[in-house]
Amino acid sequence: MRILFLADVFGVPGRRAVEAHLVGLRERYDADLAIVNGENAADGAGITPKLADRLLAAGADVVTLGNHAYRRGGIAEYLAASERVLRPANAGALAPGRGLAVVEARGGVRVAVLNLLGQLFMPTPVSPWEVVDALVEEARAAAPVVVVDFHAEATSEKAALAIWLDGRVTAVIGTHTHVQTNDARILPGGTATVTDAGMTGPHDSVIGVRADLAIARMRTQLPVRFEPADGGVRLEGAVVTCTETGRAEQIELLRLPA
Numbered sequence: 001m002r003i004l005f006l007a008d009v010f011g012v013p014g015r016r017a018v019e020a021h022l023v024g025l026r027e028r029y030d031a032d033l034a035i036v037n038g039e040n041a042a043d044g045a046g047i048t049p050k051l052a053d054r055l056l057a058a059g060a061d062v063v064t065l066g067n068h069a070y071r072r073g074g075i076a077e078y079l080a081a082s083e084r085v086l087r088p089a090n091a092g093a094l095a096p097g098r099g100l101a102v103v104e105a106r107g108g109v110r111v112a113v114l115n116l117l118g119q120l121f122m123p124t125p126v127s128p129w130e131v132v133d134a135l136v137e138e139a140r141a142a143a144p145v146v147v148v149d150f151h152a153e154a155t156s157e158k159a160a161l162a163i164w165l166d167g168r169v170t171a172v173i174g175t176h177t178h179v180q181t182n183d184a185r186i187l188p189g190g191t192a193t194v195t196d197a198g199m200t201g202p203h204d205s206v207i208g209v210r211a212d213l214a215i216a217r218m219r220t221q222l223p224v225r226f227e228p229a230d231g232g233v234r235l236e237g238a239v240v241t242c243t244e245t246g247r248a249e250q251i252e253l254l255r256l257p258a
């Protein structure tokens, strides 16, 4: 079976690309399930309930988030009620919502999706290492196929977690840096991984943001309001082929002009 993953959907250009192409991509790759990271859907930071619903309506089975999960009004209540829109599982005991979803793929195979935040160079409430083993056990008890979206800054942390989970999950897909890395591989135990799956959004930019604004903030260190760029829109992510028992056989990176 095949799982399609779209990395960090950024702003209006990213969301439009998902709405225009996700159904077609599912067909083209014969995907049984689609996971979309929607962490930057609302103008580049966070997601609103309306946008989360739009990503689901566009063909996402599960939407994952990250460090900006709670940036937008109304989303806490939405996450508390949603079974398919995940905030990071290590967001802290008081954070509304859930970090683990169990859904049925086309054909009936159950798939567990787990969203986790890295702790290196990020203000993360709970270390992912403290919670990941119990969460993976819970996921495996519920589903043979387990996909982890590890939203983290450091390549080292993402590589380390993937190797730690090798043989226990189907895939560990890195997100957050918006720059797709050239290291997709199947680890010896049968876990597919890539350090970062990239960004679905405008690539003529500084990781999605209008370059002039990002540069102005860096040069002056003054507050500058970021806006999404609009050029060079690509859909990026990965397609993982796995057995129905959850062992990965292949990972292919997606990098498609919208």
Ligand SMILES: [Fe+2]
Pocket: 039, 066, 067, 068, 151, 176
């Ligand atoms: Fe992020």
